[in-house]
Amino acid sequence: MPATEQRLGPNGKPVRSLELAPGLWPWLVNYRHLLLRRCSQLGVLLLFFGSAHWSWALLEQPLLSGNLSSSSILGLIPLADPFAVLQIFVTQHVLEQEVVLGAALVLTFYWIVGGRAWCSWVCPVNLVEDLASNLRNRLKINNAFHLPRQTKFIVLIVALLLSALTGVAAFEWISPIGVMHREILFGIGLGWLSIIGIFVFDLLVLRHGWCGRLCPLGAFYSLVGKYSLLKMHFDGPTCTHCGDCIKVCPEPQVLNLNQATTIGYIKSGDCTHCGRCISVCPEDTLAFNWRSLNKQSQQINHPLDDNYRRKSS
Amino acid sequence: MKTTLSSKARRNFLVGISQTSALAVTGGLLWSFIIKREARAMPFALRPPGALAEADFSALCIKCGQCVLDCPYDTLYLANSADSIPIGTPYFIPREIPCYMCDDIPCMNACPTGALSPTLEKIEDARMGLAVIDIENCLSWQGLRCEICHRECPLKDKAISVEHHQRKLSKHAMFVPLVHSEACTGCGICEKACPTDEAAIKVVQADLVQGAIGQHYRLGWKQEGQISQEFKTVPIPEQPVEATGLDYLNEGDL
Numbered sequence: 362m363p364a365t366e367q368r369l370g371p372n373g374k375p376v377r378s379l380e381l382a383p384g385l386w387p388w389l390v391n392y393r394h395l396l397l398r399r400c401s402q403l404g405v406l407l408l409f410f411g412s413a414h415w416s417w418a419l420l421e422q423p424l425l426s427g428n429l430s431s432s433s434i435l436g437l438i439p440l441a442d443p444f445a446v447l448q449i450f451v452t453q454h455v456l457e458q459e460v461v462l463g464a465a466l467v468l469t470f471y472w473i474v475g476g477r478a479w480c481s482w483v484c485p486v487n488l489v490e491d492l493a494s495n496l497r498n499r500l501k502i503n504n505a506f507h508l509p510r511q512t513k514f515i516v517l518i519v520a521l522l523l524s525a526l527t528g529v530a531a532f533e534w535i536s537p538i539g540v541m542h543r544e545i546l547f548g549i550g551l552g553w554l555s556i557i558g559i560f561v562f563d564l565l566v567l568r569h570g571w572c573g574r575l576c577p578l579g580a581f582y583s584l585v586g587k588y589s590l591l592k593m594h595f596d597g598p599t600c601t602h603c604g605d606c607i608k609v610c611p612e613p614q615v616l617n618l619n620q621a622t623t624i625g626y627i628k629s630g631d632c633t634h635c636g637r638c639i640s641v642c643p644e645d646t647l648a649f650n651w652r653s654l655n656k657q658s659q660q661i662n663h664p665l666d667d668n669y670r671r672k673s674s
Numbered sequence: 675m676k677t678t679l680s681s682k683a684r685r686n687f688l689v690g691i692s693q694t695s696a697l698a699v700t701g702g703l704l705w706s707f708i709i710k711r712e713a714r715a716m717p718f719a720l721r722p723p724g725a726l727a728e729a730d731f732s733a734l735c736i737k738c739g740q741c742v743l744d745c746p747y748d749t750l751y752l753a754n755s756a757d758s759i760p761i762g763t764p765y766f767i768p769r770e771i772p773c774y775m776c777d778d779i780p781c782m783n784a785c786p787t788g789a790l791s792p793t794l795e796k797i798e799d800a801r802m803g804l805a806v807i808d809i810e811n812c813l814s815w816q817g818l819r820c821e822i823c824h825r826e827c828p829l830k831d832k833a834i835s836v837e838h839h840q841r842k843l844s845k846h847a848m849f850v851p852l853v854h855s856e857a858c859t860g861c862g863i864c865e866k867a868c869p870t871d872e873a874a875i876k877v878v879q880a881d882l883v884q885g886a887i888g889q890h891y892r893l894g895w896k897q898e899g900q901i902s903q904e905f906k907t908v909p910i911p912e913q914p915v916e917a918t919g920l921d922y923l924n925e926g927d928l
Contacts, residue, residue, distance in 0.1 A: 412743075413739075423743070426740055426743050426744070426784075427738040427739060427740040427743070427786075428737075428738050428739055430736045430737050430762075431736045431738035431740065431786045431787070432738060432740070433740065433786070441736065441738075441786060442736070445736050446736070449734060449736065449787065452733045454730060454734050456734070456787055456788060457785075457786060457787055457788040457792070459786040459787075460786035460787045460788075463786060515694065515698050516701075518698075519698050519701065519702045519705065522702065523702055523705055523709065526706065527706050527709050527710065527713075528732075528733050529709060529713050529732050529733050530733065530736070531705065531706070531709055533736065533737060533762070534708070534712050534760075534761060534762075535705065535708055535712075539737060539762060540754075540755055540761070540762075543752060543754065543762055544754050544755070546739065547739055547742065547752040547754065548751075548752075548754055550754025550755040550757060551754070551755040552754060552755045554755075555755070
């Protein structure tokens with residue numbers, strides 16, 4: 362162990378791991394993103410559930426009526442899943458303005474806070490995914506086969522093609538996200554089977570198999586996130602390349618540190634803004650920040666830094 | 675050497691492309707099979723008022739359940755994956771809770787996509803289904819006095835009327851209910867009210883039970899004024915040319 366402590370990072374500082382100060386408060390502060398994420402995920406579910414079953418209302422209007430496909434806040438502000446609306450759009454059916462406006466609002470929101478913030482802050486399947494991932498780490502299970510992260514974009518394209526060909530929104534008819542969410546709100550059917558399926562697949566077959574590699578909604582938000590305003594900023598000079606962030610990241614390919622050093626933030630839209638890396642970084646190298654729009658011209662596309670990744674693993 | 679390398683790279687690239695597209699196509703076929711099966715799972719589902727024809731409804735319904743939540747009578751269900759109804763879509767079971775035909779149609783107004791079409795202005799114009807009477811099990815048709823469906827019907831005398839059948843030898847006089855499709859909305863209040871063990875009047879999707887006469891039948895007694903007594907020439911379809919030789923027996927030579 363002393364040998365690793367003496368290892369020096371590229372900035373000349375010794376490589377160290379984060380050591381938390383004792384007590385509850387430092388722990389709470391350090392894991393604030395995780396705690397806030399759980400609050401957000403369960404809070405959104407609770408808002409929907411309370412409005413549906415316990416008549417939660419303000420000014421005699423339900424707080425949040427509907428579900429993640431489409432809903433309305435206080436019967437005033439429409440919200441809609443932009444990917445679902447896009448699928449319906451390609452079936453060549455004319456949509457009402459309300460749902461189009463709702464989709465635009467949601468799309469703008471995720472353009473601001475980062476596309477896949479949806480995945481780690483709202484989507485209920487993330488709870489299943491995180492549980493599977495956690496168990497997997499403890500049980501040390503290897504992937505059964507390799508599936509590239511880009512597969513989800515092919516699923517996205519197939520979803521849109523099928524929507525155009527079959528005349529119904531293809532993903533909405535099989536979406537385990539929709540099934541899980543609907544059956545929590547509107548009564549249990551057999552949807553838990555597909556959730557168990559995702560859990561077992563992620564636990565035994567492929568790490569982050571569903572969310573990271575297959576889910577077309579994640580792929581859609583990944584495209585949005587590429588251009589989002591909120592980014593994970595990266596302070597290159599302070600980084601000692603300890604690799605702790607890569608170990609906890611559900612999408613480790615986004616931590617392309619050379620590129621991040623050059624442009625100052627994590628560029629890939631696959632980053633789910635879960636904030637795990639912030640919690641483990643001993644040097645405070647990573648932080649959420651707004652992208653300054655004039656920096657766009659400085660972006661340089663580096664290939665994935667495999668050299669670094671090999672050293673850390 | 676360089677050419678072999680590049681041809682190997684090209685080969686790898688082409689194989690990769692083919693494998694990806696093969697996977698995408700196979701997966702897509704399986705996926706579309708599931709959708710097709712699911713989307714036509716049950717044509718018997720009764721939809722909320724204003725619902726478009728089933729194919730358009732399936733395409734537009736975003737499965738958000740806002741119609742279900744806005745129904746003041748809790749009539750609607752959102753189909754879950756164990757139901758035989760297309761997944762995530764709203765439906766109702768009249769025998770449990772029928773549609774009470776609110777004047778302001780809150781379910782339709784809650785629909786964000788137009789799957790429940792806002793072109794429906796009056797609830798009386800809704801066509802959720804059509805009530806059908808099983809005359810073998812209907813109490814009134816057996817000669818008992820019931821007619822509950824008629825009395826409960828929100829469009830009494832328009833959607834359900836009662837016809838008096840006079841007493842014949844050794845038979846009761848009968849007051850039998852009849853459904854009229856031009857007024858029946860398919861709300862299912864009659865089905866809910868029917869006192870028989872299994873409802874003798876049921877709401878089903880109209881096209882499952884309704885026939886079509888055909889344009890060429892003229893019901894003169896119904897279309898008075900529309901049909902004149904004047905003889906109209908009807909274009910006679912062109913006769914096929916007969917083969918020569920068939921007519922030789924009638925020719926003068928013999």
